[in-house]
Amino acid sequence: MIAKVLVLLCILSVSCAQKTPVFIYYESLCPDSQAFVTKQLYPTMKDLKDYVDLHLIPFGKSSYRTQGSDTIFDCHHGEIECYGNKIHACAISHIQVDSFQMEHTRESLIVDYITCLMGGVFKDEAYADLAKECATRTQVKKFESIENCANSTEGSDLLKEMGEKTNKFQQPLKSVPTITIRESFDLQVQQDSLNDFARTVCIHLPKPTPNVCRTYNAATSIQAFTALFTVLIAAALHLMK
Numbered sequence: 329m330i331a332k333v334l335v336l337l338c339i340l341s342v343s344c345a346q347k348t349p350v351f352i353y354y355e356s357l358c359p360d361s362q363a364f365v366t367k368q369l370y371p372t373m374k375d376l377k378d379y380v381d382l383h384l385i386p387f388g389k390s391s392y393r394t395q396g397s398d399t400i401f402d403c404h405h406g407e408i409e410c411y412g413n414k415i416h417a418c419a420i421s422h423i424q425v426d427s428f429q430m431e432h433t434r435e436s437l438i439v440d441y442i443t444c445l446m447g448g449v450f451k452d453e454a455y456a457d458l459a460k461e462c463a464t465r466t467q468v469k470k471f472e473s474i475e476n477c478a479n480s481t482e483g484s485d486l487l488k489e490m491g492e493k494t495n496k497f498q499q500p501l502k503s504v505p506t507i508t509i510r511e512s513f514d515l516q517v518q519q520d521s522l523n524d525f526a527r528t529v530c531i532h533l534p535k536p537t538p539n540v541c542r543t544y545n546a547a548t549s550i551q552a553f554t555a556l557f558t559v560l561i562a563a564a565l566h567l568m569k
């Protein structure tokens with residue numbers, strides 16, 4: 329009965345449309361991941377956050393083994409990346425919005441914070457300083473809880489969960505970042521996402537697609553038109569020779 333009522337409400341209201349799951353497998357110190365998060369993911373989530381159920385999985389090509397009660401990580405870009413990945417995993421689990429942050433959802437604040445980390449520079453291996461600076465800049469409250477998590481077994485446990493998710497998806501991960509829309513890997517989605525993530529997400533959203541998606545298509549038609557125009561001019565010039 330409740331389910332039927334929910335379905336009816338969903339038909340009546342666009343706002344309860346199901347979000348489309350998107351998975352990003354990445355690494356904190358990987359330049360391609362940094363470029364993707366800052367240039368593609370961040371602007372896309374600004375426009376499409378109501379349509380995307382984002383899963384950030386900071387682990388990439390790392391590996392882990394257990395030694396007694398400890399988990400030992402071996403990360404693609406070294407020790408500091410392991411610490412960075414723990415900060416990310418802890419932030420994803422700990423960030424909360426308070427009642428004064430009305431412009432944010434938990435998810436949008438996480439995206440802001442992760443984007444700041446991925447676009448940031450840090451000196452002398454001090455990733456913790458960058459993490460703190462980003463918390464101030466993006467107004468993430470209670471940074472201590474993120475740092476304490478990253479510096480303790482809680483951080484190791486959370487990073488290990490990210491490792492389990494990554495391995496379950498693909499072991500070893502072939503490329504970083506790997507992007508999937510819904511659960512399974514698709515080479516076309518991967519390549520298109522790296523070039524134009526917003527448009528790629530739009531193509532895979534259930535119909536009717538949100539209005540904002542039209543602006544991406546318009547941009548592409550203008551590009552296509554300009555390309556066609558250039559070819560025509562070139563051909564005309566060639567004929568006139």
Ligand SMILES: *[C@@H]1O[C@H](CO)[C@@H](O)[C@H](O)[C@H]1NC(C)=O
Pocket residue numbers: 411454456475476479
């Ligand atoms: C947490 O660990 C980082 C990196 O090892 C270190 O720089 C920082 O001072 C530690 N913070 C606390 C609160 O122990």
